[in-house]
Amino acid sequence: MNPILSVLDLEKTYRQSLAARGEEKLHRALSGVTFEVDRGESLGIFGESGAGKTTLARCILGLAEPSSGKVLFKGEKIESRNKMKLRDIRKSIQVIWQDPLIYLNPYMRAGEIVEEPLINYQNGNRAGRRGQVNGLFEMVGLSRSFKGRYPHEMSGGQCQRLAIARAIAPGPELLICDEAVSSLDSPMQIQILQLLKSIHSENGLTVIFISHDLALIRYFCNRIVVLHEGKVARVGSMDELIAHPPNPRIEELVLYAQHFMKNGRLAHQ
Numbered sequence: 001m002n003p004i005l006s007v008l009d010l011e012k013t014y015r016q017s018l019a020a021r022g023e024e025k026l027h028r029a030l031s032g033v034t035f036e037v038d039r040g041e042s043l044g045i046f047g048e049s050g051a052g053k054t055t056l057a058r059c060i061l062g063l064a065e066p067s068s069g070k071v072l073f074k075g076e077k078i079e080s081r082n083k084m085k086l087r088d089i090r091k092s093i094q095v096i097w098q099d100p101l102i103y104l105n106p107y108m109r110a111g112e113i114v115e116e117p118l119i120n121y122q123n124g125n126r127a128g129r130r131g132q133v134n135g136l137f138e139m140v141g142l143s144r145s146f147k148g149r150y151p152h153e154m155s156g157g158q159c160q161r162l163a164i165a166r167a168i169a170p171g172p173e174l175l176i177c178d179e180a181v182s183s184l185d186s187p188m189q190i191q192i193l194q195l196l197k198s199i200h201s202e203n204g205l206t207v208i209f210i211s212h213d214l215a216l217i218r219y220f221c222n223r224i225v226v227l228h229e230g231k232v233a234r235v236g237s238m239d240e241l242i243a244h245p246p247n248p249r250i251e252e253l254v255l256y257a258q259h260f261m262k263n264g265r266l267a268h269q
């Protein structure tokens, strides 16, 4: 084992307001979450809606402060309050969220969106950056003619390619994909998965692939962390999960996914 990331006994509690009564309650979104991610692997995080997957991603990215426990990246603790350290970590851990139109700057053109992290994290000159941007567009399968477009002038799949180009621009070591293909139609899901897979294998990038869709995880990952109601229900291989689901609800989800794997869009991949 050569872990790039260690999640240790992580707990995250949110205050949720009960608006009608003007009261607050505590909701434990994550509890006792512990697992490791090996350098260069593609690890799936699976769980149904509300299981705590995005909360976990936010804790890993330093966007949310754990209530207790910790996340270590290459042995160093990630702390949302330490902005200097977070800046370095942001270069090394990048993320692709579900809906790129929400987080890609609507006032920037596609070329500028990909160039921005190069300006922030590298010392190169303009001409060098232009070459890098062209290379990144090519890598994600976007024609250079898209460089002048705004995100709203691009399709969902094209926007997600743009988000991938931006995410890999600073040369991250770890890429987190949180439902990165969930809002796309099936053929586009497969195209983007294939792109992510080739970037993963060609660049030796470590990938955490978060999804509520086991068929997508199976396509991408060998090892899975199953989250259920904020707790780790299983860490292991896809085969173990299918053979011995940890609880009846996960078994239902596994059976549902198996149906798609046999008959559906990922059957012959």
Ligand SMILES: Nc1ncnc2c1ncn2[C@@H]1O[C@H](COP(=O)(O)OP(=O)(O)OP(=O)(O)O)[C@@H](O)[C@H]1O
Residues within 6 Å of the ligand: 014, 015, 016, 027, 029, 047, 048, 049, 050, 051, 052, 053, 054, 055, 056, 212
């Ligand atoms: N900022 C917040 N304040 C209060 N509660 C929150 C907050 N963010 C998430 N939660 C709650 O924490 C729980 C876990 O949410 P989270 O977004 O991590 O789930 P998820 O597994 O990503 O779900 P989905 O598959 O729908 O994206 C949910 O019950 C959610 O309502």
Ligand SMILES: [Mg+2]
Residues within 6 Å of the ligand: 053, 054, 055, 178, 179
């Ligand atoms: Mg989520």
